[in-house]
Amino acid sequence: MKPQKVAEGILAGDRRVVARAISMVEDGAPELSELSSLIYSNTGWAYTIGLTGAPGAGKSSLTQQLIKAARSRDLTVGVIAIDPTSPFTGGALLGDRLRMQTHATDPGVFIRSMATRGHLGGLALAVPEAIRILDASGRDLVIVETVGVGQIEVEVAKSADTTLVVVNPGWGDSIQVAKAGILEIADVFIVNKADREGAERAVRDLETMIGMGLDDAWAPPVVATSATKEEGTDTMWDAIQAHRAYLEVEGRLLLKRGARLLNEVEEMVSQSLKERAAQLLEADPDLVTSLQQRRIDPYAASAAILARAATR
Amino acid sequence: MKPQKVAEGILAGDRRVVARAISMVEDGAPELSELSSLIYSNTGWAYTIGLTGAPGAGKSSLTQQLIKAARSRDLTVGVIAIDPTSPFTGGALLGDRLRMQTHATDPGVFIRSMATRGHLGGLALAVPEAIRILDASGRDLVIVETVGVGQIEVEVAKSADTTLVVVNPGWGDSIQVAKAGILEIADVFIVNKADREGAERAVRDLETMIGMGLDDAWAPPVVATSATKEEGTDTMWDAIQAHRAYLEVEGRLLLKRGARLLNEVEEMVSQSLKERAAQLLEADPDLVTSLQQRRIDPYAASAAILARAATR
Numbered sequence: 001m002k003p004q005k006v007a008e009g010i011l012a013g014d015r016r017v018v019a020r021a022i023s024m025v026e027d028g029a030p031e032l033s034e035l036s037s038l039i040y041s042n043t044g045w046a047y048t049i050g051l052t053g054a055p056g057a058g059k060s061s062l063t064q065q066l067i068k069a070a071r072s073r074d075l076t077v078g079v080i081a082i083d084p085t086s087p088f089t090g091g092a093l094l095g096d097r098l099r100m101q102t103h104a105t106d107p108g109v110f111i112r113s114m115a116t117r118g119h120l121g122g123l124a125l126a127v128p129e130a131i132r133i134l135d136a137s138g139r140d141l142v143i144v145e146t147v148g149v150g151q152i153e154v155e156v157a158k159s160a161d162t163t164l165v166v167v168n169p170g171w172g173d174s175i176q177v178a179k180a181g182i183l184e185i186a187d188v189f190i191v192n193k194a195d196r197e198g199a200e201r202a203v204r205d206l207e208t209m210i211g212m213g214l215d216d217a218w219a220p221p222v223v224a225t226s227a228t229k230e231e232g233t234d235t236m237w238d239a240i241q242a243h244r245a246y247l248e249v250e251g252r253l254l255l256k257r258g259a260r261l262l263n264e265v266e267e268m269v270s271q272s273l274k275e276r277a278a279q280l281l282e283a284d285p286d287l288v289t290s291l292q293q294r295r296i297d298p299y300a301a302s303a304a305i306l307a308r309a310a311t312r
Numbered sequence: 313m314k315p316q317k318v319a320e321g322i323l324a325g326d327r328r329v330v331a332r333a334i335s336m337v338e339d340g341a342p343e344l345s346e347l348s349s350l351i352y353s354n355t356g357w358a359y360t361i362g363l364t365g366a367p368g369a370g371k372s373s374l375t376q377q378l379i380k381a382a383r384s385r386d387l388t389v390g391v392i393a394i395d396p397t398s399p400f401t402g403g404a405l406l407g408d409r410l411r412m413q414t415h416a417t418d419p420g421v422f423i424r425s426m427a428t429r430g431h432l433g434g435l436a437l438a439v440p441e442a443i444r445i446l447d448a449s450g451r452d453l454v455i456v457e458t459v460g461v462g463q464i465e466v467e468v469a470k471s472a473d474t475t476l477v478v479v480n481p482g483w484g485d486s487i488q489v490a491k492a493g494i495l496e497i498a499d500v501f502i503v504n505k506a507d508r509e510g511a512e513r514a515v516r517d518l519e520t521m522i523g524m525g526l527d528d529a530w531a532p533p534v535v536a537t538s539a540t541k542e543e544g545t546d547t548m549w550d551a552i553q554a555h556r557a558y559l560e561v562e563g564r565l566l567l568k569r570g571a572r573l574l575n576e577v578e579e580m581v582s583q584s585l586k587e588r589a590a591q592l593l594e595a596d597p598d599l600v601t602s603l604q605q606r607r608i609d610p611y612a613a614s615a616a617i618l619a620r621a622a623t624r
Contacts, residue, residue, distance in 0.1 A: 033611035273585035299345035
């Protein structure tokens with residue numbers, strides 16, 4: 001299928017073509033750059049929400065609630081659920097995804113899980129591209145759900161306009177949350193499973209921590225939800241809208257998205273340069289031996305490779 | 313202090329100099345490359361153990377147990393505890409570190425926490441260098457303890473000869489462990505807090521998952537411990553030694569370390585190239601505007617920047 005055809009299908013909102021295009025992103029297909037330039041002028045309309053938090057925090061259930069909230073307001077939704085690729089998991093995670101089947105027959109909802117086949121750079125580049133595809137296909141809202149709380153998630157959250165960080169009462173105390181390094185990326189905190197013991201304390205702890213670190217104009221609100229009991233959904237929705245309204249004044253959203261695009265280009269460029277570095281290393285088969293025999297140290301080796309890169 | 317002096321201090325095992333050298337690594341001091349080349353020929357002796365797992369899994373207590381086990385066998389130990397840098401945490405994590413104070417007066421033990429001030433590349437480079445400093449200072453064993461289960465931890469674990477992945481019973485089911493993407497990096501699994509309910513099940517689940525994904529000659533053993541009750545330490549120690557023995561036949565350890573060094577050089581080279589890319593982006597102030605106004609897409613922008621990089 002030619003990029004031109006794929007682009008047309010995306011712009012027409014053809015679900016099968018959209019799914020195919022996202023597979024192209026996953027695989028890093030060579031036609032991507034052409035496809036990207038064909039749809040790019042039709043992007044920038046969708047609002048993007050990122051959902052991150054520890055495994056088991058209830059992100060999939062919250063995504064379902066968000067879909068419901070959006071649909072009841074007549075907004076179309078696209079969901080990208082990031083799946084880690086592991087020889088151990090295989091299809092195991094699909095179970096989570098199945099919980100979203102409630103919306104499977106609704107044409108206003110498109111759900112797609114995406115494997116993290118590549119490395120960090122790969123995913124950091126794949127997610128914005130997949131968002132643009134859903135955006136160009138006419139989705140009002142794109143939700144990106146990630147699996148964990150590590151560096152990948154922080155990278156992925158950068159692709160969102162509003163990032164929700166989900167914690168649970170008893171999912172470790174405040175310090176544990178801070179340890180995960182995800183406090184800074186939250187625009188809204190969700191304390192999910194709020195029917196459990198310790199929910200009020202978790203809300204209070206987060207609010208205290210937010211107060212400590214605050215130097216922005218935006219103070220991330222803390223919202224208590226119980227996704228399985230469908231409680232707190234409207235408050236969560238309102239918090240997202242409040243953040244969106246905050247971004248939409250004084251050109252903040254434009255600024256945020258501009259910085260994101262620049263970051264993406266920088267990542268693309270450095271990925272290419274990284275490949276060049278790998279090629280240069282490969283061209284020097286004695287390097288490992290020299291390093292192992294301590295005849296050359298890593299700094300000196302890297303300087304030698306860089307000198308070679310400059311003279312090419 | 314001149315690199316020559318620092319190197320001498322390290323080789324003499326001077327604790328204050330070692331601490332200072334690790335600060336240089338944290339700060340990315342310009343003298344590092346000289347220091348690195350001065351001590352490099354004295355490295356490669358220490359055996360490195362990586363400890364990773366979810367926040368709160370009990371890594372610090374296990375580290376303490378490992379220190380004890382090593383000291384009772386007359387081995388000297390160096391510990392690097394990776395601290396995330398966050399405006400929210402400040403010195404909060406030092407509390408964990410204090411628990412290690414049991415060994416604070418033992419000259420055979422050197423404990424140092426290291427902040428992740430830089431980005432991923434920075435830490436991926438800083439940890440191997442810090443390990444080499446402890447190695448050159450005469451430590452028999454170097455333990456690297458990380459805080460979370462994300463990409464950074466996976467990167468850091470690559471610096472270790474034997475990586476322990478710590479889970480808890482009830483820390484989420486097997487799927488949650490798999491989700492965190494840390495199954496592949498484990499040489500030994502530790503089910504800590506094994507006095508809690510569900511420990512046997514956690515051990516069994518892990519063993520099943522290991523059986524599923526196995527295509528290596530080494531099957532990661534699963535060891536149940538209770539670090540606070542000091543149970544299981546010897547079994548853990550033996551599992552580490554078994555893995556070490558496995559690595560030491562057929563040149564596996566040499567191969568593993570060689571690949572690691574090469575990876576480190578590659579990372580150094582690509583970091584330098586990345587900086588070059590950032591400079592090129594900065595030199596083009598209209599780029600953001602062009603991207604925002606959809607006059608150029610990220611792929612085309614990156615190609616343009618790369619073309620410029622090649623002609624420099």
